[in-house]
Amino acid sequence: MKKGNLCNLKSCFLCRNCLKHWLPAIEAHKQNLVIKKGQKIFEEEDPVTGIYFLFKGRVKVHRKWGDEKQLILHFAQEGDIIGYRGLGNQKVYPVSATALDEVTLCFIDIAFFETSLQVNPRLTYALMQLYANELQLAERRIGNLVHLDVKARVAETLLMLKRDFGQNKEGFINITLTKQDLASYAGTTYETFFRMITELAKVKIVKLSGKNIGILKETKLEKLIA
């Protein structure tokens, strides 16, 4: 973990939601880190040491089930807060966070973060709102797993990725993931995910090019879900 100091005190979730006069305190406490592709930022069951803010790169937030199986819960991007899932009653990360590319982030130790919450009610409120949105999302996923078939869930996954990361000029979703990770995010196996996506490509609803996926017919994907 190389340490740098790239924070501009503006772009991250913490700085965006803090009082101006609190920024010097952040400046004094923050710790910039660089983490290489594939390396873990923190691991499930680790005691919560602090909260991270992502400046550059992408991070997957995931969790093991048994020792083989895996589920991806979230993909974080620039400006996002990471580690907040550990703020429940037990001060243990319920998930792991792994860098998808070389990642630059800012670490704030938990004690200072808790103080920041006390000093900045707006920060606490913003975090609460973030949780509210995430909870809504998570519970929609629960229902989708129970009531939708895999093809619909693959459709939903692609639409979510497009919404979160956008599509580039070539019309591909702006995030590059392995099919295995996509499957773990959609809540299915690699094989099934692969079959579904090739099927969608065959009927020109999506296009594939290596690891890139582009959505061609958004409305058709939406219809699959409803």
Add this chain to the structure above:
Amino acid sequence: MKKGNLCNLKSCFLCRNCLKHWLPAIEAHKQNLVIKKGQKIFEEEDPVTGIYFLFKGRVKVHRKWGDEKQLILHFAQEGDIIGYRGLGNQKVYPVSATALDEVTLCFIDIAFFETSLQVNPRLTYALMQLYANELQLAERRIGNLVHLDVKARVAETLLMLKRDFGQNKEGFINITLTKQDLASYAGTTYETFFRMITELAKVKIVKLSGKNIGILKETKLEKLIA
């Protein structure tokens, strides 16, 4: 909706987490309601008018998928806050809440609740913490749906109900639900749920008596999950 005034300004989530000097303001704004068994307190897609605090009775929090299918997300009991799932970006309840028996609750309009959050940082913090716990729970459920079979999920459901509601002297879980509701909570169909629970009863891991379910061998249920 009969209106009463049964709040003691002590037991509910709001009063528990407020500054003492804020209680008179709550007293002035609260609105007690009585809702009959089977009636809806609010419905999914309704604009958020306020937050409810449950004094007496049980409430199921649920959501429709399509027009047939249904999923139960939460069972609320005395002291619990209801309606907080609607505090995300869009001010719309993402779920419905239905009384499982005659229910007494206290309604706080959203404007006053938001003010309460601003005035009481501890309240905002407590709510944030509640969300953190709920999110953790929801994401564990996601993984369970993906990676556990129905029997294990039924086991998990029973253990959760026991943890949340306890077991009475006769050894039955302290909440009475239809098998259909239990199935909708476990994320399966009535028929499959029924088969699983009778199977568990046959091997004396649980006992059944009408709508009552009692856990006999907790460790065996836990083993089913792992």
Add this chain to the structure above:
DNA sequence: ACAAAAGTATGATTTATATCATATTTTATA
């Protein structure tokens, strides 16, 4: 630059669980 590991690609087989069908019992309501 090369070996090992990870990821991609598909077909065949199995299995868990939803769906369908139907009878009985309990609960709600007029």
Add this chain to the structure above:
DNA sequence: TATAAAATATGATATAAATCATACTTTTGT
């Protein structure tokens, strides 16, 4: 208290998707 409506109970059947098997390709580390 009658009658409709839910809820319970179980067997038979269909099927979606996981698992297994295997070959090929790309990426990564030394």
